[in-house]
Amino acid sequence: MNLNKYLTGLVATVAASSAFxxxxxxxxxxxxxxxxxxxxxxxxxxxxxxxxxxxxxxxxxxxxxxxxxxxxxxxxxxxxxxxxxxxxxxxxxxxxxxxxxxxxxxxxxxxxxxxxxxxxxxxxxxxxxxxxxxxxxxxxxxxxxxxxxxxxxxxxxxxxxxxxxxxxxxxxxxxxxxxxxxxxxxxxxxxxxxxxAVPEPTTALMLLLGLGVVAFSRKKQLRLLALAGLSASTLVAQAAEPQTGANGLMSFPNARVVVAPELSATAAPAGAGMVAYKDAAGQLVGPSAEQAADLAAAAVPATSAKAAGRLALGGRIAPLTTAKGGVGRKLDDSSASFAVIHKDADGNLVESCVPGEDVAHHLAHGPSLPAVKGEQQ
The missing domain is CATH 2.60.120.200 (Jelly Rolls)
Structure with a gap:
C-alpha cells in the first residue's frame, strides 16, 4: 500500500467534509x-x-x-x-x-x-x-x-x-x-x-499546505506532524470568525451561546438545574422559599454548621467547601439520584436522612468523602 496516497486521500476527505x-x-x-x-x-x-x-x-x-x-x-x-x-x-x-x-x-x-x-x-x-x-x-x-x-x-x-x-x-x-x-x-x-458559507483564506491555505506536506514527505514523523496540523486547521475552520457581543459572549455560525442562570440567594430560578431538600422523614422534596434560601446560602463558603447542613443542588458541577473543611457537590439536572452520606464513629458509611445537626456536624468537621453523591443517568 502506498501510505502517502492513503494519507492524502484521508486528509482530503476530512477537509472537504469539515472545513467547507x-x-x-x-x-x-x-x-x-x-x-x-x-x-x-x-x-x-x-x-x-x-x-x-x-x-x-x-x-x-x-x-x-x-x-x-x-x-x-x-x-x-x-x-x-x-x-x-x-x-x-x-x-x-x-x-x-x-x-x-x-x-x-x-x-x-x-x-x-x-x-x-x-x-x-x-x-x-x-x-x-x-x-x-x-x-x-x-x-x-x-x-x-x-x-x-x-x-x-x-x-x-x-x-x-x-x-x-x-x-x-x-x-x-x-x-x-x-x-x-x-x-x-x-x-x-x-x-x-x-x-x-466559505472558509477563511488562511484556513484553506493551511489545508493545502498540510496536504502538500503529507504528499511529499518521506519521513513518517513528518507525515504525522502534518496530519496533526491539518486536524488543528479543521477545528479552526469549524469556529471561523467568532464574534463577541455586547454581553461578552462569543457567537459562532449555526450555534447559540447563552448565560446559564445562577442559583439566587432568595429562590431557585427555573432552569438552573435540580434543587432538592431532605425533610424530617428522609424524603427529598422541592424546597420552600425559606429552604431554597438556605440552600442558596450553602452554595458559597459556609460560615456556620447550620449553613453547611443545607446543600445546594443546581448550577455548575463544582465542589462546596465549608469553613471547617466540609465538602459538598452541586449537581446539574443531568443527575437524577442523590444520597447524603457520612462516616459513623466506627468509620462505616451511612446515609443521613435528616439534614439537621447530624449532617451539619459531619460537614462542619470535614467528612473524608463528598457530602453529596450523584449518580449519572
Missing part, C-alpha cells in the same frame, strides 16, 4: 406552493391592476435544473398596462457572515423589451420589510442588478457578502423591476437558489 460549510439554504422551486411554509415571503408592490405575482415556471422555457417547471417566474402582468412592477421574492432568514455567497440561476427573456432583476440583502433578522410602494426597499440593501432586452438563457450567478460588522442573521431578496409595462417587461425565471 454545508449550504445554509437550498431551493429548487419544484413546488412554489410550499415556499410560504418554509419561510419564503412574496410581496408584490407593483402598481394596481396586475393579474399575476410569482408563479410556477414552465410557460416559455424549461428550468435550469430538474423538472421543466421547477423554477419560479414573474412577468409584466405583475402590474397593469402602463404601470410599474416591483415584485419581491424574499428568502427565509439565514445566518450571515462576511464571505458568504448567494448562488442562483437567472434567465431574462427580454424579446426586445427590458427585463430587470435586482438582488438585495437585509441584516435585520426575520424582517421582510420592503416598504409598500413601487420604489421602496425597506430594510434591504442592493447587492446586484441584472438587466437585458434579449434572452440571456440561464446564467449561473454568485454574489458575496462583505462589510458586515459581525456575524448576524437576515434575508436575501429578488426584486423583479419594470418601470413601465407599456414599453418594457416580458418574462423572467429564477432557479437553484442556495446560500453557502
Amino acid at each position: 460549510a454545508s449550504p445554509l439554504l437550498n431551493e429548487g422551486f419544484n413546488d412554489i406552493s410550499t415556499l410560504g411554509a418554509s419561510g419564503w415571503v412574496m410581496t408584490n408592490n407593483s402598481a394596481a391592476g396586475g393579474s399575476t405575482s410569482w408563479f410556477q415556471g414552465g410557460d416559455f422555457f424549461p428550468a435550469a435544473a430538474g423538472p421543466a417547471s421547477s423554477y419560479v417566474a414573474a412577468n409584466l402582468n405583475n402590474a397593469g398596462f402602463g404601470g410599474a412592477v416591483s415584485n419581491w421574492l424574499i428568502t427565509p432568514e439565514v445566518a450571515m457572515t462576511n464571505g458568504e455567497k448567494l448562488n442562483f440561476s437567472l434567465r431574462l427573456l427580454g424579446e426586445g423589451v427590458v427585463d430587470t432583476v435586482q438582488v438585495y440583502y437585509s441584516t435585520a433578522g426575520a424582517s421582510a420589510n420592503v416598504g409598500t410602494t413601487t420604489s421602496s426597499t425597506g430594510d434591504f440593501t442592493l447587492l446586484g442588478t441584472y438587466s437585458a432586452s434579449a434572452d440571456t438563457g440561464w446564467t449561473a450567478n454568485s454574489l458575496s457578502l462583505s462589510g458586515l460588522s459581525g456575524a448576524t442573521t437576515g434575508r436575501y431578496a429578488f426584486r423583479y423591476l419594470v418601470n413601465d409595462t407599456a414599453i418594457n417587461g416580458d418574462y423572467i425565471g429564477i432557479d437553484s437558489v442556495s446560500v453557502s
Whole structure:
C-alpha cells in the first residue's frame, strides 16, 4: 500500500467534509406552493391592476435544473398596462457572515423589451420589510442588478457578502423591476437558489499546505506532524470568525451561546438545574422559599454548621467547601439520584436522612468523602 496516497486521500476527505460549510439554504422551486411554509415571503408592490405575482415556471422555457417547471417566474402582468412592477421574492432568514455567497440561476427573456432583476440583502433578522410602494426597499440593501432586452438563457450567478460588522442573521431578496409595462417587461425565471458559507483564506491555505506536506514527505514523523496540523486547521475552520457581543459572549455560525442562570440567594430560578431538600422523614422534596434560601446560602463558603447542613443542588458541577473543611457537590439536572452520606464513629458509611445537626456536624468537621453523591443517568 502506498501510505502517502492513503494519507492524502484521508486528509482530503476530512477537509472537504469539515472545513467547507454545508449550504445554509437550498431551493429548487419544484413546488412554489410550499415556499410560504418554509419561510419564503412574496410581496408584490407593483402598481394596481396586475393579474399575476410569482408563479410556477414552465410557460416559455424549461428550468435550469430538474423538472421543466421547477423554477419560479414573474412577468409584466405583475402590474397593469402602463404601470410599474416591483415584485419581491424574499428568502427565509439565514445566518450571515462576511464571505458568504448567494448562488442562483437567472434567465431574462427580454424579446426586445427590458427585463430587470435586482438582488438585495437585509441584516435585520426575520424582517421582510420592503416598504409598500413601487420604489421602496425597506430594510434591504442592493447587492446586484441584472438587466437585458434579449434572452440571456440561464446564467449561473454568485454574489458575496462583505462589510458586515459581525456575524448576524437576515434575508436575501429578488426584486423583479419594470418601470413601465407599456414599453418594457416580458418574462423572467429564477432557479437553484442556495446560500453557502466559505472558509477563511488562511484556513484553506493551511489545508493545502498540510496536504502538500503529507504528499511529499518521506519521513513518517513528518507525515504525522502534518496530519496533526491539518486536524488543528479543521477545528479552526469549524469556529471561523467568532464574534463577541455586547454581553461578552462569543457567537459562532449555526450555534447559540447563552448565560446559564445562577442559583439566587432568595429562590431557585427555573432552569438552573435540580434543587432538592431532605425533610424530617428522609424524603427529598422541592424546597420552600425559606429552604431554597438556605440552600442558596450553602452554595458559597459556609460560615456556620447550620449553613453547611443545607446543600445546594443546581448550577455548575463544582465542589462546596465549608469553613471547617466540609465538602459538598452541586449537581446539574443531568443527575437524577442523590444520597447524603457520612462516616459513623466506627468509620462505616451511612446515609443521613435528616439534614439537621447530624449532617451539619459531619460537614462542619470535614467528612473524608463528598457530602453529596450523584449518580449519572
